[in-house]
Amino acid sequence: MLNGDNCYTVSVSAPGKVILHGEHSVVYGKTAIAVSLGLRSSIVIKEVKTAGEPVVYIHLPCVGLQETIPLNPTVKALFNPPLCAGVTGKFTWKIPGKLDHDCHLRKVNEFLHMMKPNFDELPSNQKNSLRSFLYMYSGIFGSTNVQIKSMDISMGSELTIGAGTGSSASFAVCLAGALLRLLSLKAHPAAAFEPPQGFEPHEREAISAWAYNCERIMHGAPSGIDNETCTFGSVVSFKKGSKPRHLDLRLNLRVLLVDSRVSRETHALVVKVAGLRQRNMAAVDHIMDALDDVAHTATQILEKLSGGKCPADTDADYQHLAELWDMNHCLLASLGVSHPALETIRGFARARSLACKLTGAGGGGYAMILIPPSTPRTAVDSLTGQLLENGFRVTETCVGGPGVELEM
Ligand SMILES: Nc1ncnc2c1ncn2[C@@H]1O[C@H](COP(=O)(O)OP(=O)(O)O)[C@@H](O)[C@H]1O
Ligand SMILES: C[C@@](O)(CCOP(=O)(O)O)CC(=O)O
Structure with missing residues (x-):
């Protein structure tokens, strides 16, 4: 949506997940089946006009976080993220799997320590949410030439955090979905005057891949089943060592x-x-x-x-x-x-x-x-x-x- 000030608003929601079958046996190489949960997280990103330097206002009530992040230093420290060793060319938001994850995350951490000297004292859920936001925002917008503006981000969730119902993946999928859609609207302004279209399969692939990177921030070496389920919904089947497989079933x-x-x-x-x-x-x-x-x-x-x-x-x-x-x-x-x-x-x-x-x-x-x-x-x-x-x-x-x- 575009308002009279030429500012976009994007609203996105994503489900949580539960494991239907295969808990514990999946650790021993058996198949696990996850399904999307009717409880969802939601995000609203609004571009806003601000008088001074551009900033991002973040409201994450589920983790008790309210933060204002200045954008100019963010651009300087975190834009143009690096590609993995051995990959040639320039990183773009379309290939999150080729981002040098550890290097980008290290820069995000350094930036957060510089911006917030008490960063280490924050509760770990706030630290992870902030890291994830900056990682994804700079990873997606930092590889494009679109003009950035101040924005206001609010996120809520019907999910209990840290209870195994996929709140972290749901959060990451919402964030990726909203940032990628905002980027697409800004890159193709004419689309803002057309009826909004849902996410195409290739967009979902990118959303899930960005959310997977975020899951790595939260969990180290996740299986990928959560981000896949929260992105594609329905049923996802997973076996250790292979990519989660989305089964396109219409279930309720x-x-x-x-x-x-x-x-x-x-x-x-x-x-x-x-x-x-x-x-x-x-x-x-x-x-x-x-x-x-x-x-x-x-x-x-x-x-x-x-x-x-x-x-x-x-x-x-x-x-x-x-x-x-x-x-x-x-x-x-x-x-x-x-x-x-x-x-x-x-x-x-x-x-x-x-x-x-x-x-x-x-x-x-x-x-x-x-x-x-x-x-x-x-x-x-x-x-x-x-x-x-x-x-x-x-x-x-x-x-x-x-x-x-x-x-x-
Ligand atoms: N609505 C939300 N707002 C902000 N951060 C969130 C939200 N939901 C989840 N998170 C992030 O995800 C983390 C939860 O991950 P985790 O402990 O694995 O729980 P779960 O099992 O529910 O995925 C939180 O610590 C927080 O950083
Ligand atoms: C027990 C296990 O199979 C599932 C863990 O599920 P949960 O995230 O605790 O709901 C462990 C795993 O798959 O890593």
Whole structure:
């Protein structure tokens, strides 16, 4: 959108993600399936007129951050980012995978320390958000000749931060989507007078690749499944050592996302499973194989459900899926990654014949309850009431919906 002052506004949203199948077994080379979550982050970038030097105003209430960044020193320190060693030519925003990530990130860190002498004392979520913004802004705009202006950036999220529902990827995808669209509008001003178009597949590729670089800032060596799921939505299948594969399914599975309110550390749970495997190699490997089979069969059912089958088949498919969710949970429980709170949640769901599984690392965190379309509303309401009475947090939402979207 272009206003009378020749300033653009861009609004973008992106979903979070949950792991549907393959948590823990993916560490041992099996397939994992992630789906987009109905809870989304959103961003509004507005170019604004300012009297003095150009600045970026950043409002990130989810991490309690409000910051003003001067643009002239940013341009001087961070524009014209370097290419990876051995790659010739000039870096452009179209090839984020060829950016010398470590060198660019080091410059971002040096700049932040210079701009904010107390940078090291900030909470790590604020540090990561600031690093990610500067990295991406200078990476994208620093390789073009478009004229930069002051801007105001606000970002919100329905996701809980740091709970394994992909808030960091959702944040990074929103940021990349909005910055790339702003760049495209500024580079092709005539497009601002045409009806806004959603993101094209090639734009999504670039968004996901920039978000992956941001995920590297937050997580070191991420698998790429989160940025892919938050960008493309729907279902993403992933196996260690290969690129995540987006399955273009039209799904809208209803779920209750239940927060057990038990905090857990992913790494500790991965180590626990490794210990169990060390002592019981053959048995644990059979469990991993079974988890892999569950992931593959569930994918086939999701493919059927997305094909718009007749209602009778849909019921049977949901029943089969529910069976697999239960089996998946029990296999994970046999690896020692459930928790009494998760078992309580499952008990409440089972009393209403609904399937429930933990999602992510387990040991606490979230459980998901599948709500097939035929489930009576009263059953969902009474289950929700019981969960809330017992101190759990409950969100009714969908999985498998759209990825990054331009908000009109
Ligand atoms: N809405 C948001 N605003 C600002 N930063 C965000 C937002 N959502 C996520 N982040 C960034 O992502 C980080 C969360 O990453 P992480 O701990 O991996 O959580 P998750 O498992 O939810 O992805 C936060 O520390 C913060 O830097
Ligand atoms: C346990 C594991 O398979 C999934 C971790 O999920 P989460 O980010 O803790 O929700 C670990 C991993 O894949 O790195």
